[in-house]
Amino acid sequence: MANPTVIVILIAITATAAAAAAPPATQYTNHTVGGPTGWFFNATTNSSFANYSSWAASQTFNLGDYLIFNTSTNQTVIETYNETTYRGCTPDDDAFEYGGGSNAFGEAQTIAVPLTLEGPAYYFSGAGDGEQCQQGMAFAIQVNKGLGLPPILNQPPPPPYSEPPSASTQWPPVTVAGDQTPGNGGMRSGANMREELFGLLALLLLLRL
Numbered sequence: 001m002a003n004p005t006v007i008v009i010l011i012a013i014t015a016t017a018a019a020a021a022a023p024p025a026t027q028y029t030n031h032t033v034g035g036p037t038g039w040f041f042n043a044t045t046n047s048s049f050a051n052y053s054s055w056a057a058s059q060t061f062n063l064g065d066y067l068i069f070n071t072s073t074n075q076t077v078i079e080t081y082n083e084t085t086y087r088g089c090t091p092d093d094d095a096f097e098y099g100g101g102s103n104a105f106g107e108a109q110t111i112a113v114p115l116t117l118e119g120p121a122y123y124f125s126g127a128g129d130g131e132q133c134q135q136g137m138a139f140a141i142q143v144n145k146g147l148g149l150p151p152i153l154n155q156p157p158p159p160p161y162s163e164p165p166s167a168s169t170q171w172p173p174v175t176v177a178g179d180q181t182p183g184n185g186g187m188r189s190g191a192n193m194r195e196e197l198f199g200l201l202a203l204l205l206l207l208r209l
């Protein structure tokens with residue numbers, strides 16, 4: 001008689017614990033923004049193809065996940081952590097623009113945005129001087145810790161700010177390449193040796209005087 005009761009209680013406890021805790025992340029997820037609809041704005045109807053806030057509310061975002069913007073060059077993707085910038089639909093200094101580089105209209109493009117910071121993050125289209133953003137091309141997300149950043153994304157500073165560091169990290173290889181040029185290296189070490197000899201002679205002369 002006791003055994004079935006114990007089992008029922010155990011099942012109840014297990015079920016309660018499972019319901020209370022958010023489903024733990026077991027893998028990194030790529031979220032296609034807007035689902036099959038993608039990230040598009042219809043200039044004729046002056047409206048977004050989907051309600052992106054609703055879409056975002058249907059997803060659970062974790063560190064290391066990607067937002068995949070299936071879109072065209074008619075829309076842009078701007079990321080900010082500043083809610084004021086997001087509400088104002090204005091790409092400010094503290095916002096990062098993904099994609100770009102094409103002035104053609106309607107060219108298909110896929111933009112992958114890694115989620116590298118825990119907490120709120122905001123996305124909007126900067127096309128049409130903020131008009132697209134005002135008409136629904138904007139959404140906010142909450143990034144949970146999940147499994148934490150995978151090593152490939154866990155390099156300070158995070159990828160969204162990679163522009164200045166990538167410029168500076170290119171310096172050492174450039175310098176090394178220059179030094180390794182045989183002609184330069186030979187001439188330089190020759191010149192260095194001559195300078196050193198001259199310095200030594202000058203020193204000896206000074207000491208004797």
Ligand SMILES: *[C@@H]1O[C@H](CO)[C@@H](O)[C@H](O)[C@H]1NC(C)=O
Pocket residue numbers: 028029030066112
């Ligand atoms: C998610 O997207 C990123 C960036 O495009 C890609 O490197 C990765 O392989 C994708 N992961 C999955 C599970 O599709």
Ligand SMILES: *[C@@H]1O[C@H](CO)[C@@H](O)[C@H](O)[C@H]1NC(C)=O
Pocket residue numbers: 032035036037038070071
């Ligand atoms: C991306 O968008 C195109 C055109 O809207 C669609 O045909 C394609 O299935 C979409 N891809 C994904 C992965 O949703």
Ligand SMILES: *[C@@H]1O[C@H](CO)[C@@H](O)[C@H](O)[C@H]1NC(C)=O
Pocket residue numbers: 042043044045
């Ligand atoms: C935009 O909306 C209009 C009117 O509903 C429709 O005719 C047109 O095909 C839409 N444009 C795109 C690119 O879906």
Ligand SMILES: *[C@@H]1O[C@H](CO)[C@@H](O)[C@H](O)[C@H]1NC(C)=O
Pocket residue numbers: 043046131134135
């Ligand atoms: C689209 O909506 C915005 C904001 O309401 C408005 O300023 C703009 O004139 C509209 N554009 C068109 C083409 O209807």
Ligand SMILES: *[C@@H]1O[C@H](CO)[C@@H](O)[C@H](O)[C@H]1NC(C)=O
Pocket residue numbers: 051052053054057136
């Ligand atoms: C989008 O959906 C949200 C609820 O998720 C709703 O509050 C909002 O009014 C919707 N926006 C539009 C433009 O329909």
Ligand SMILES: *[C@@H]1O[C@H](CO)[C@@H](O)[C@H](O)[C@H]1NC(C)=O
Pocket residue numbers: 082083084085092094
């Ligand atoms: C967010 O942006 C607004 C407007 O540009 C600015 O005044 C404010 O200082 C920013 N907030 C933070 C926390 O950077």
Ligand SMILES: *[C@@H]1O[C@H](CO)[C@@H](O)[C@H](O)[C@H]1NC(C)=O
Pocket residue numbers: 041042043072074105106
């Ligand atoms: C992209 O924008 C151009 C210029 O405004 C317009 O002619 C074209 O129909 C747009 N394409 C889509 C798919 O919305």
